[in-house]
Amino acid sequence: MTDIKRFDARMKDRNAVFKEIASVCSAKAGEPMAPHTSFRVGGPADIFAEPENTEQLSAVLAIVKREGIPFVTIGNGTNLLVRDEGYRGAVIKIAKGFSASSIKGLTVKAGAGMTLAALARRAAEASIGGFEELSGIPGTVGGAVRMNAGAYGVSVSDLLKSVTYLLDGQVITKDAAFAELSYRHSIFCEMKDAVILEAVFEGKEIRKKEDIIAACEGYNERRRSSQPLEYFSAGSTFKRPKEGYASKLIDECGLKGFKVGGAEVSEKHAGFVINKGEATAEDILAVMEKVRETVLEKKGILLEPEVVIL
Template sequence: MLTITDELKNENIGKVLVNEPLAKHTTIKIGGPADLLIEPTNSESLEKALEIIKKHDVPWRAIGRGSNLLVADEGIRGVVIKIGTGMDEMNIEGDVLTVGGGYSVIKLATIISKKGLSGLEFASGIPGSIGGAVYMNAGAHGSDMSTILIKALVLFEDGSLQWLTNEELEFSYRTSILQEKRPGICVQAVLKLQEGKKEDIVGVMQKNKDYRRDTQPWNYPCAGSIFRNPLPHYAGKLVEDAGLKGHQIGGAKISDMHGNFIVNAGGAKAKDVLDLIDFVKQTILEKYGVSMETEVEIIGGK
């Protein structure tokens, strides 16, 4: 890895960290080291970094702010690209918002609400980046990214940049084409908002924040919702009805506040979380005949 490390550093693409613990970069504070972690300073640096990575034929993947993410204890081989500081520009023209993939969802929702623009109220408590929100079609309170996104600028594995429309992203419940069908990084997003009364928008935002604060365990490191809702059922309700709230394996614990959250109660390993996920899946299947699928993205390992 020395050659690629030196080349990345020589190109001044941004931060280049060797054997960087990914527990520092995930909201659940779990994850082994990445061989290399880079944080490009802008989209040009990102393109250059990917060009170097491909030249050296090194595996890579991108992360944002590390929510909805569980990294294996063994870490990740190759290069992890963190889309963050430097790729968080924002521009508002009327009711159309262009925003960098590294921009904080919560920060953005707060800023535009104060400008009297509606559309991101649902995201007031989502602790991820815009790029990650597009990738996952993040949502809450009956809405999601697919309802406001016009198009996204995507960097694909071959180094090409392409604008994809809402339809081309093939959004569905917590998924987009970027996850498996056409893996790529959302570098920039264009969102269509609506003008409204600032007081009403801020009021809805506050209500959503209060709901999350009162019902979800944000006082502990966590990755957000662990399971997709197996509609018409709700994952948290199934876990609660099965009497699993508070169940703990190692340092991983099902939240006492919400059945669809696993928290790092102290010193948790990825294996603890994975074992707890398997236990929940088996229990719910046996009790209710319902198959549970994870919403959290699980990456890394040998």
């Protein structure tokens, strides 16, 4: 029996399970996922929990495991597309409670809930350079390690030294090599039950704080001028295929502006599918499907989604 069927069979117990989780940490039942994702779409999660520390997280995980309830961990939801039907199970958000940081030499230890912007700022305050390129990626450290996020030629893999995660009640620390980071991929894509708790990064050099901040601003300005940041999106919708940039291929197929309902291939950056305000997840998925079909037909290249579909 799958996890989902087991949970369905126990629906009558759902309130009891929810109450138990709510006694551990802040939790909501039937919480719409749209406000928790940068696409601003997605139906309700049966249970939405926001633990504040590892102890609470451990307790929530023990309950969902005991009950056979599927669960997923999220950070800022900036690489997530949640379907309109929502998520049958527990969504566990790793946020502010997990955003402590500390610095020693060039080393920055950051909680999984810290945003990359805050990480870059913290490093800059200590005159540590190396995080500037990543500073405009709107995710958390946990999501960034999981996705091996990167921009302007720098990825998490260039800076990560070690990662600490929680699995089956154990807190485990491993060297970066364990994470098997490659283009928008890490071992955590397969280790679905592991929750990243913190990461240790090593910056590249000591530089003047003002220069680091100016460099971050420069990268953010490049984003503003090239990306449709005025609309809801999850950044690049597709991974870069080995044949070239997904955005170039999509543009060459004449798909800029292609729309279904409120979802559209951005005119400004063809790599972004955007929600113009009233899109459903179904609209976004339909645009993604059309893009994949057309690029395959005209270019012979199958684009792989970068966004994680729940």
